[in-house]
Amino acid sequence: MKISNKAILFFILIVACVFRFYDFAHIPFTHDEFSALFRTRFSSFHELIERGVRPDGHPAGVQVFLYFWSKIVGWNTWLIKLPFAVAGVLSILLMYRIATLWYNETVGIISAAFLAVMQIMVMYAQIARPYISGHFFVLLMVFFWSLMILKPDKTFLRNSILFVLSAALCAYNHHFSLLMAAIVGFTGLFLIQRKYLGWYILSGVAIFALYIPHLSILFSQLEIGGIESWLAKPTPSFFPLYLGYLFNYSVLMYGLVGAIMAGGFFTIKKADFSLKKFLLFLTFFILPALIGYFYSVYSSAVLQYSVLIFSTPFILFLLFGHISNQKPVVNAVLTLIILAIGGYALIYKREHYRVFYDSPYEKIIDDAQKVNSQFPGTPILIHSHHAITDYYLDENTFSIPFTWLDSLPTTAQLILFLDSASKVSNTFYYGHLSENDSKTIPIIRDYFPEIKWQSNYFNASTYLFSKGEKMKTKNVVLDFETAETKNWSNFDLNYVVETDILNESHAYKVDSTIEWSVSFHENLSFFSPQKNDFIDIALSGYFEKSPKETLVVATLKNDETTVYWGASGFHDFLTSDIFPQQVKAHLTIKLSDVQGIEKQTALTVFLWNKGESQFLIDDFEIARRAGNRVLYGLGEQIE
Known part of the structure; x- marks a missing residue:
C-alpha cells in the first residue's frame, strides 16, 4: 500500500x-x-x-x-x-x-x-x-x-x-x-x-x-491588576x-x-x-x-x-x-x-x-465516604471548596457527617476539636486542598500520631490517622535527657532542670533575660527531602502566665541570601485563659512553595523570646514529612 x-x-x-x-x-x-x-x-x-x-x-x-x-x-x-x-x-x-x-x-x-x-x-x-x-x-x-x-x-x-x-x-x-x-x-x-x-x-x-x-x-x-x-x-x-x-x-x-x-x-x-x-x-x-x-x-x-x-x-x-x-x-x-x-x-x-482525571474535590469526598463505611464513627475534617463539594455530594448522593476546617477558624479551636475527637475515636480522617495551613497535619498527629494511609492527588491529599505509633522519619530531637547536642547551640546546660511537668524528667528553663535561645543549624540536605516534602518543627512549653511574643523561628539560607523565613507563636496554641498551661507550638515549612532551594541550603531553627517571658521548654523536634509528589504535577515535573 x-x-x-x-x-x-x-x-x-x-x-x-x-x-x-x-x-x-x-x-x-x-x-x-x-x-x-x-x-x-x-x-x-x-x-x-x-x-x-x-x-x-x-x-x-x-x-x-x-x-x-x-x-x-x-x-x-x-x-x-x-x-x-x-x-x-x-x-x-x-x-x-x-x-x-x-x-x-x-x-x-x-x-x-x-x-x-x-x-x-x-x-x-x-x-x-x-x-x-x-x-x-x-x-x-x-x-x-x-x-x-x-x-x-x-x-x-x-x-x-x-x-x-x-x-x-x-x-x-x-x-x-x-x-x-x-x-x-x-x-x-x-x-x-x-x-x-x-x-x-x-x-x-x-x-x-x-x-x-x-x-x-x-x-x-x-484596574483589577494581576493574580498575585x-x-x-x-x-x-x-x-x-x-x-x-x-x-x-x-x-x-x-x-x-x-x-x-x-x-x-x-x-x-x-x-x-x-x-x-x-x-x-x-x-x-x-x-x-x-x-x-x-x-x-x-x-x-x-x-x-x-x-x-x-x-x-x-x-x-x-x-x-x-x-x-x-x-x-x-x-x-x-x-x-x-x-x-x-x-x-x-x-x-x-x-x-x-x-488529571482524578478531581481533588471529588476524591476528598470519595475517600471520606470510604472511611465512613470502613470505620463508622470516624471524625471527618475537610478543607475544600464549599460549592464544588456540594456539587459532588449532590451528584454522588453522598450523605456523610463531616466538619469544615474553616468552621474552626483558630488553631485553639482546632486543638479542642481534636482533643474531643480523640476521646471518642481511634481513627481520624482529613482531606485538604494544597492551600491548607501546613501545620494542620502535625497538630492532628499530636492526637492521632500514625498515618495509616495517605492518598495524593493534584492539588490535594487525604489521610486516615490512628492512635498507633508515629512512623519513624529523618528527624532530630533535643529532649534535654542526654548529652547529645550535635547541631544544637545557644543554650546552657546549667539551665536544664529536673521536673515532671512536661513530657519527661528534664526541661530547659528560659528566663526573661534570654531573648535568643536554643538553636539548630544544619544543611537542609541532612533530612534528604524531596521537593514537595515538609519540614515539621515542634516545641513543647510550660507557661505560668500567658506568653508574650514567644516564637519558634525557621530560616532557609543560601549563604547570606534568605529564601525562607517563618515564625509561629506559642500564644496561637493556647486553648484557655487558665494558667499554668502546657502548650505545644508547631511550625511547618512547605518546601514546594520555597523558591531557590539548593543542595547547600542551610536550615536554622531557633527560639526567639521576643516578649521576654519566663517558661520551660522540652522536646524540640525537627522532622521531614513526606509530601505529595503530584501536588503540582499537571505543570511541574513529577519525581
Missing part, C-alpha cells in the same frame, strides 16, 4: 483524538471550569456581563459561550468540554496547513505529530476554558493571514474577511490571544505586498471596530522549565527533538533555511513570553504556562523549519517515533490520565 502524507496526517489526527477523548465522559471539571460555570447562573445577559465577566479578568468570549452552551446541554461534563476538544484536534490540522504554506509537508507532519502528544495541548483540549479555544483561533487567524501574505492574488477579500473575524475571536477569547493578534497584525505591515497595504490596514481597522464593544470591559479589568494572591512573579528559570514542560519533561523527547533537528541540518539545502522566516516565527513565539515576563516582574503577575499556549506552536517552526521535504515513508517513520515517545511520556512520565 502506498503511503501518502494525507494518510499520515489522518493517522496523527486519529491518535490525537484518542489522547483527547479517552474516557472523555469521566473527565472532571477543573476549578477554573467550576468557577466559570458558577458564573453562568444569571437571569439576564446584562447580569452575566456585570457580575460574571467584569470581575473575572478574562474577556467575555468564552464566558458568554458557556452561558448559552450550558443552557443547551446543562452541566454535562463531556458536552460542556466537547467544543474545546474538537478545537484541539482541528488546531493540529491548522498547524499542518500553516507549515505547508511556509515550509513543506515534512515540517507540517512533524509539527502536527508533536502537537498531538504535548501534554499542554492534550490537557487544555480537555478543559472548557479560553486556552485551547484561543490556540485554535490564533492558528485560524495565522492561516488566513498567511494566505494574505503569501498568496494575496488568490481570494484576498475572502481571506481578509476571515482574518478579521478570527482575529476578533482572538481578542474576545483571552488577553494573550489578543496580544498575539496584535503582534501578527503589526508584523504583516512589513510583509504584505505594497499594493494590498491599504486593504490590509482597513482589515486592522475592522478588527478594532469589532472590539470596540469590549473596550469598557477591558479597561475595568485592567496565588501566582508568584516569575524568575528567569521560568523559561527553561516551560520548555521542559512543552516536551513532557521527557529526556527521550528532548533527545528526539535534538536528533530530528540534527538530521535536518545534515540534509539541509540553502533554499531550505530562511532567516526571514526564522525571525518571523521567533517573534511570534518569544515576544508574548517576554511581554508577559516583564509585565509580571515590574507590574502584576500574569505569566503562567497556560497563557503561552497561543504562541507555543511556533517554536516547532524554529526547531524544524530547516528540514527539507522528505518522502512519505520517512515522514511515516518520524510520525510513529514522535507519537510513540510522546505518548509514552504523556501516559507514564506525566501520568496524565491518572493525575
Whole structure:
C-alpha cells in the first residue's frame, strides 16, 4: 500500500483524538471550569456581563459561550468540554496547513505529530476554558493571514474577511490571544505586498471596530491588576522549565527533538533555511513570553504556562523549519517515533490520565465516604471548596457527617476539636486542598500520631490517622535527657532542670533575660527531602502566665541570601485563659512553595523570646514529612 502524507496526517489526527477523548465522559471539571460555570447562573445577559465577566479578568468570549452552551446541554461534563476538544484536534490540522504554506509537508507532519502528544495541548483540549479555544483561533487567524501574505492574488477579500473575524475571536477569547493578534497584525505591515497595504490596514481597522464593544470591559479589568494572591512573579528559570514542560519533561523527547533537528541540518539545502522566516516565527513565539515576563516582574503577575499556549506552536517552526521535504515513508517513520515517545511520556512520565482525571474535590469526598463505611464513627475534617463539594455530594448522593476546617477558624479551636475527637475515636480522617495551613497535619498527629494511609492527588491529599505509633522519619530531637547536642547551640546546660511537668524528667528553663535561645543549624540536605516534602518543627512549653511574643523561628539560607523565613507563636496554641498551661507550638515549612532551594541550603531553627517571658521548654523536634509528589504535577515535573 502506498503511503501518502494525507494518510499520515489522518493517522496523527486519529491518535490525537484518542489522547483527547479517552474516557472523555469521566473527565472532571477543573476549578477554573467550576468557577466559570458558577458564573453562568444569571437571569439576564446584562447580569452575566456585570457580575460574571467584569470581575473575572478574562474577556467575555468564552464566558458568554458557556452561558448559552450550558443552557443547551446543562452541566454535562463531556458536552460542556466537547467544543474545546474538537478545537484541539482541528488546531493540529491548522498547524499542518500553516507549515505547508511556509515550509513543506515534512515540517507540517512533524509539527502536527508533536502537537498531538504535548501534554499542554492534550490537557487544555480537555478543559472548557479560553486556552485551547484561543490556540485554535490564533492558528485560524495565522492561516488566513498567511494566505494574505503569501498568496494575496488568490481570494484576498475572502481571506481578509476571515482574518478579521478570527482575529476578533482572538481578542474576545483571552488577553494573550489578543496580544498575539496584535503582534501578527503589526508584523504583516512589513510583509504584505505594497499594493494590498491599504486593504490590509482597513482589515486592522475592522478588527478594532469589532472590539470596540469590549473596550469598557477591558479597561475595568485592567484596574483589577494581576493574580498575585496565588501566582508568584516569575524568575528567569521560568523559561527553561516551560520548555521542559512543552516536551513532557521527557529526556527521550528532548533527545528526539535534538536528533530530528540534527538530521535536518545534515540534509539541509540553502533554499531550505530562511532567516526571514526564522525571525518571523521567533517573534511570534518569544515576544508574548517576554511581554508577559516583564509585565509580571515590574507590574502584576500574569505569566503562567497556560497563557503561552497561543504562541507555543511556533517554536516547532524554529526547531524544524530547516528540514527539507522528505518522502512519505520517512515522514511515516518520524510520525510513529514522535507519537510513540510522546505518548509514552504523556501516559507514564506525566501520568496524565491518572493525575488529571482524578478531581481533588471529588476524591476528598470519595475517600471520606470510604472511611465512613470502613470505620463508622470516624471524625471527618475537610478543607475544600464549599460549592464544588456540594456539587459532588449532590451528584454522588453522598450523605456523610463531616466538619469544615474553616468552621474552626483558630488553631485553639482546632486543638479542642481534636482533643474531643480523640476521646471518642481511634481513627481520624482529613482531606485538604494544597492551600491548607501546613501545620494542620502535625497538630492532628499530636492526637492521632500514625498515618495509616495517605492518598495524593493534584492539588490535594487525604489521610486516615490512628492512635498507633508515629512512623519513624529523618528527624532530630533535643529532649534535654542526654548529652547529645550535635547541631544544637545557644543554650546552657546549667539551665536544664529536673521536673515532671512536661513530657519527661528534664526541661530547659528560659528566663526573661534570654531573648535568643536554643538553636539548630544544619544543611537542609541532612533530612534528604524531596521537593514537595515538609519540614515539621515542634516545641513543647510550660507557661505560668500567658506568653508574650514567644516564637519558634525557621530560616532557609543560601549563604547570606534568605529564601525562607517563618515564625509561629506559642500564644496561637493556647486553648484557655487558665494558667499554668502546657502548650505545644508547631511550625511547618512547605518546601514546594520555597523558591531557590539548593543542595547547600542551610536550615536554622531557633527560639526567639521576643516578649521576654519566663517558661520551660522540652522536646524540640525537627522532622521531614513526606509530601505529595503530584501536588503540582499537571505543570511541574513529577519525581
